[in-house]
Amino acid sequence: MVVKKMNGKVGHVNYERLNTFIAVAEKSNFSEAAKMLYVTQPTITSQIKALEEELETKLFERTTKKVEMTQSAKILLKYAREIVQMNDAARKEIKHMESQSYGDLRMGCSLTIGEYILPQFLNQFKETYPLIQLQVNIENSHSILESIKAQVIDVGLIEKPIQDVQICVEPFLEDELVLIAAPGYFSDNDSHITLEQVQESPLIFREEGSGTRSVVNDYLRNSGLTEDDLQIVMELGSTEAIKAAVESGLGVSFISKNTIKKEQKLGLLKAYSITNLKMKRDFYIAYRKNHVLKSTTDLFLDTLRSIMKERETLMVQPLAGDDHKY
Template sequence: MNHEHLKTFVTVANHKSFSEAARILFLSQPTITSQIKSLERSLNTSLFNRTSKYVEMTPAAKILYSYAQEILDLQVKAQNEIDELLEDLHGKLIVASSLTIGEHLLPMFLYDFKKKYPKVDLSTDITNSQHIVDMVKSDELEIGLIEAALDDPLLHVVPFMSDELVLVAYRDFFSSDRQEVKLTELRSLPIVLRERGSGTRTVAHQHLGEHDVHPDSLNVVLELGSTESVKTAVEAGLGVSILSKSAIRKELDAGLFKTYPIENVELKRSFYVVYKKKKTLSLISQKFTSLILEKND
């Protein structure tokens, strides 16, 4: 059985869609259909029942599915051992990261990795944490770097660096004698936040929720899709925000922003590398994961 055909079969089975498999594998839908038909001919059986909304596996496909996953995993293990033997790592590293990590930490990690493994090409996707989790679970990528902890039976979620969130405001937003922000006051302050699904927002909600501050009770005046746009809104005086301290170092050094503790609230968190359980990572992904874990040990 052809490796690419098995990979296509597993992807179609996972997503119950020929068109979605085509998108993930960067192939045309006719190519996906052709590969599945070729596999069906070699096995002398039908693998999918097609409906108007999705496709479902036949009994024969369900038998093939578990074996196909094992075969693909064994191929990765074999390639990893050969690459280790040759001591000549080459190929492509594909890693997705959340915006805070991608804008402020990932470039440093990639520089160190490329220096150590110059024959490896680099590809990144900067998006929010929830999207990264979804891509890892659907096998669209092997590893991701996220900002919020999660408990998912399908995933390994390993912390690699600690971080601190702070309440931040433009330098003239509060009076000069302001020292902190009280929890009761926080509900009425205009606040600018990242979009739902971002790690920064998720962690902020978790910590505030522990102090009975429900997300819906906040006076959110603006939701934005990137940390940089949130900082621009804060600088314009539209409101305060809760951001990673590592994301506002330049603004703090320039005297544009000031940070304020929230009464009795510590906004500590970790950054995490996430990858799928029961799946062998490529040697490139293993080496990159080891690098960031060792770097911050």
């Protein structure tokens, strides 16, 4: 604490001594001040004496029954109360801050997760940890893995499993890929499309390195088809661009079911399953192996896992009234 001395010099004043001074000034009695502060009277006397020496001025006129403030004390009291109040406010704010988690979290998300899945998780995370500053980069899965290894980001959310000695991955959410087309592109009576129809249709694919493209290729390859067997007419790096192209009738595409809810509701796109082929995949958390994670990363992962656990619990709960006995 710094206050101006009565002789014009500047001195550093101890917070506890100011607190003691205020108590004596308000009680006009050393003994009563000692009781209020839960200290002994000699302690009060010592604190006031030290304060008078620091300020080089007399603060109290002592009588047998009480003490009276000097003019210097009346000036000091006005500032002392402000100093103590500001100190207490600062302590309170610091204590509140330290009781919360704060810091930064750098994250990489593949396009589908970043645009359609992550926002709902971030909302809950920010409500719980408002002091954590988030930086989210939207890029394809390959780029995310390289950024993790280069320590450019702390954690990634990707669309495909990977094998890398430097990276740990764990699934956190199941997703389904469907074939999308403009209404009327296929027969309205169809809900399933054959692989032959896929081969005959112009396909719009995500760019190389995309998790979605990699998963689709794996499923088609296991069904006996390679990219050479397909009519790939366009490669786009954006889910929104793919949806717009398909909606315009330029072709069909494989896309996450989570990304077309609005378009389905508006009747802009139709989703089809492939006959005898269920394209399911997991979304994955990715982070560096054998590396101590930042506390903010741990908090984000714990929150994500907790939300998914709650969702799984809700999904397996019986519907109201569903109390059939078997």
